[in-house]
Amino acid sequence: xxxxxxxxxxxxxxxxxxxxxxxxxxxxxxxxxxxxxxxxxxxxxxxxxxxxxxxxxxxxxxxxxxxxxxxxxxxxxxxxxxxxxxxxxxxxxxxxxxxxxxxxxxxxxxxxxxxxxxxxxxxxxxxxxxxxxxxxxxxxxxxxxxxxxxxxxxxxxxxxxxxxxxxxxxxxxxxxxxxxxxxxxxxxxxxxxxxxxxxxxxxxxxxxxxxxxxxxxxxxxxxxxx
Amino acid sequence: xxxxxxxxxxxxxxxxxxxxxxxxxxxxxxxxxxxxxxxxxxxxxxxxxxxxxxxxxxxxxxxxxxxxxxxxxxxxxxxxxxxxxxxxxxxxxxxxxxxxxxxxxxxxxxxxxxxxxxxxxxxxxxxxxxxxxxxxxxxxxxxxxxxxxxxxxxxxxxxxxxxxxxxxxxxxxxxxxxxxxxxxxxxxxxxxxxxxxxxxxxxxxxxxxxxxxxxxxxxxxxxxxx
DNA sequence: CCAAAAGTGTTCTCGATACACCCATGT
DNA sequence: ACATGGGTGTATCGAGAACACTTTTGG
Numbered sequence: 001x002x003x004x005x006x007x008x009x010x011x012x013x014x015x016x017x018x019x020x021x022x023x024x025x026x027x028x029x030x031x032x033x034x035x036x037x038x039x040x041x042x043x044x045x046x047x048x049x050x051x052x053x054x055x056x057x058x059x060x061x062x063x064x065x066x067x068x069x070x071x072x073x074x075x076x077x078x079x080x081x082x083x084x085x086x087x088x089x090x091x092x093x094x095x096x097x098x099x100x101x102x103x104x105x106x107x108x109x110x111x112x113x114x115x116x117x118x119x120x121x122x123x124x125x126x127x128x129x130x131x132x133x134x135x136x137x138x139x140x141x142x143x144x145x146x147x148x149x150x151x152x153x154x155x156x157x158x159x160x161x162x163x164x165x166x167x168x169x170x171x172x173x174x175x176x177x178x179x180x181x182x183x184x185x186x187x188x189x190x191x192x193x194x195x196x197x198x199x200x201x202x203x204x205x206x207x208x209x210x211x212x213x214x215x216x217x218x219x220x221x222x223x224x225x226x
Numbered sequence: 227x228x229x230x231x232x233x234x235x236x237x238x239x240x241x242x243x244x245x246x247x248x249x250x251x252x253x254x255x256x257x258x259x260x261x262x263x264x265x266x267x268x269x270x271x272x273x274x275x276x277x278x279x280x281x282x283x284x285x286x287x288x289x290x291x292x293x294x295x296x297x298x299x300x301x302x303x304x305x306x307x308x309x310x311x312x313x314x315x316x317x318x319x320x321x322x323x324x325x326x327x328x329x330x331x332x333x334x335x336x337x338x339x340x341x342x343x344x345x346x347x348x349x350x351x352x353x354x355x356x357x358x359x360x361x362x363x364x365x366x367x368x369x370x371x372x373x374x375x376x377x378x379x380x381x382x383x384x385x386x387x388x389x390x391x392x393x394x395x396x397x398x399x400x401x402x403x404x405x406x407x408x409x410x411x412x413x414x415x416x417x418x419x420x421x422x423x424x425x426x427x428x429x430x431x432x433x434x435x436x437x438x439x440x441x442x443x444x445x446x447x448x449x450x451x452x
Numbered sequence: 453c454c455a456a457a458a459g460t461g462t463t464c465t466c467g468a469t470a471c472a473c474c475c476a477t478g479t
Numbered sequence: 480a481c482a483t484g485g486g487t488g489t490a491t492c493g494a495g496a497a498c499a500c501t502t503t504t505g506g
Contacts, residue, residue: 018244019281021320055245056318059311083309083322085285092282094247094320096309159458176460177496184494199505200457385485402487403469410467425478426483 020093024048024127025063026134027075027100029115030151030164036115037131038071045122048130049113053096063098072110075100077150081134086126095126099134101150139169146187149208157195157203158182246319250276250353251289252360253301253326255341256377256393262341263357264297271348274356275339279322289324298336301326303376307360312352321352325360327376365395372413375434383421383429384408 026048027038039046049070053062060078067075081097109115123131141147142165151164162178182188189209194202252274253264265272275296279288286304293301307323335341349357367373368391377390388404408414415435420428 019247019279019320021245021247053311057311059309059320080309083285083306085279085283094245094285094322096320157458174496174498175458176498179459180461181495196504198457199455201459201503203458383485400470401485402471405486406488407468422477423485424483427476427485429485 020088020091021053022050022088022093022095023053023059023062023066023098024050024095024130025067025078025098025100026081026131027067027071027073027102028118028134028138029102029104029106030167031104031115033163033167035118035135035167035170037118037121038067038073038109038113039116039121039123040070040112041114042124045124046116046127047124048127059096060098063100067100070110071113073102073107073113075102076106077101077147079137081130081137084126084130095130097130097134099137101138101147103151103153105153135168142168146208149187152208155191155193155205155207157205159203161206246314246317247279248276248314248319248321249279249285249288249292249324250274250321250356251293251301251304251324251326252307252357253293253297253299253328254344254360254364255328255330255332256390257330257341259389259393261344261361261393261396263344263347264293264299264335264339265342265347265349266296266338267340268350271350272340272342272353273350274353285322286324289326293326296336297339299328299333301328302332303327303373305363307356307363310352310356321356323356323360325363327364327373329377329379331379361394368394372411372434375413378434381417381419381431381433383431385429387432 029036029038038049040049041047049066051062051066051069053059054065057065060080063078063080064075067073078098078100081099084095084097085092086095118131118135121131138147148161148164148168151168152161158179159175161182162173162175165178166173187208188206191205191207193205195205196202255262255264264275266275267273275292277288277292277295279285280291283291286306289304289306290301293299304324304326307325310321310323311318312321344357344361347357364373374387374390374394377394378387384405385401387408388399388401391404392399413434414432417431417433419431421431422428
């Protein structure tokens with residue numbers, strides 16, 4: 001293996017010592033009509049759930065474990081975002097970021113963690129960039145994957161689904177066009193049940209079709225742990 | 227920072243020692259009508275250029291340096307692909323992969339490295355996966371970015387540009403539709419010159435417009451080294 | 453009968469595709 | 480004159496966007 005010269009020999013923290021590695025996960029959910037991120041309290045604000053991965057477990061397993069330990073939640077979807085190299089005090093760390101998604105109503109984050117609105121959360125500059133990138137990725141994937149599946153309960157109405165799309169995309173959508181596109185995409189299965197909700201016509205219930213792989217395109221087919 | 231428990235304390239190669247990190251770069255170019263990858267000889271075949279990054283330099287700088295050292299070439303475009311966690315003998319390494327692009331005719335790789343056709347190169351399983359993912363990314367980006375810019379010399383004909391698209395996409399394209407789309411995309415600037423090439427009508431020369439950012443979408447706006 | 457959300461169709465525009473012939477040059 | 484690659488236009492189709500009224504229920 002090539003040792004990148006000339007500086008590698010001169011530093012004390014290269015391959016001899018190894019690198020400091022930090023996994024951070026952006027856990028998103030749509031709650032109370034807002035896009036929320038799971039955050040932990042911090043000296044002056046909030047921070048993303050983070051941790052040092054185990055050397056012999058795949059990185060995505062580390063992302064899952066750290067979510068379990070900091071929030072007590074088990075995500076429904078996980079994908080790697082990007083790897084940064086950032087300054088941490090006077091050292092440098094390699095920061096591997098993940099996007100995780102959990103359906104609303106699956107439970108509240110544990111002791112320390114809280115759901116905070118993504119628009120107002122007080123993160124460090126790095127955490128803010130990672131969060132913004134996670135949101136952009138999620139928005140893009142709504143368009144060409146079934147990733148929205150992981151934001152919904154098992155059964156839902158088309159209006160509820162549209163509300164989630166509108167919250168994540170931060171824009172209003174036309175009801176008729178939305179329904180036509182969603183149904184044409186063949187992701188959904190219509191149920192026989194309806195839900196009575198208030199003093200108006202009941203809504204038909206749907207669920208996502210079982211035979212659908214919601215991972216696609218941006219994420220390589222092979223995952224970690226090869 | 228959360229130490230992911232319980233195993234982290236039990237192992238000897240966690241944050242105390244740090245992680246083994248390996249940067250690998252897929253350097254692609256279109257040469258002699260084929261999509262080629264820069265490869266280095268290996269015990270039983272070929273391998274991607276690789277190296278251990280410097281701890282205090284951004285990761286993309288490490289990818290650039292390792293290309294310079296192994297191939298002597300300076301890439302025209304670089305973007306991070308994905309971070310894997312792979313077994314290396316009995317240890318695990320964190321493998322950060324990059325996609326790099328260089329224009330044809332910029333020079334031949336140095337002493338050890340060679341351009342090998344991507345379809346037939348004898349890589350390890352991991353290098354093969356990284357290469358395949360790099361190609362998929364490049365193919366996708368041809369469609370919605372000006373990344374093709376980096377595969378072309380400064381001035382070129384529309385037929386040369388179409389040949390590069392066809393090589394990367396591994397499919398034939400309709401000449402009239404290709405020209406209409408490319409010109410409609412407003413990436414190109416028509417030059418006054420033409421090029422006489424053989425016993426046929428000379429071709430008009432084009433170049434890419436200066437005011438174009440070829441990075442977009444999949445790569446976050448912020449790079450490494452924050 | 454009224455309020456409130458559910459549900460439904462048509463028109464238009466634009467981008468993508470399929471497809472075949474004339475043009476300028478060198479030999 | 481002919482061989483060779485350069486260059487052009489039109490018809491069709493499908494996806495996406497704009498847009499308003501009827502239906503069903505509870506109170």
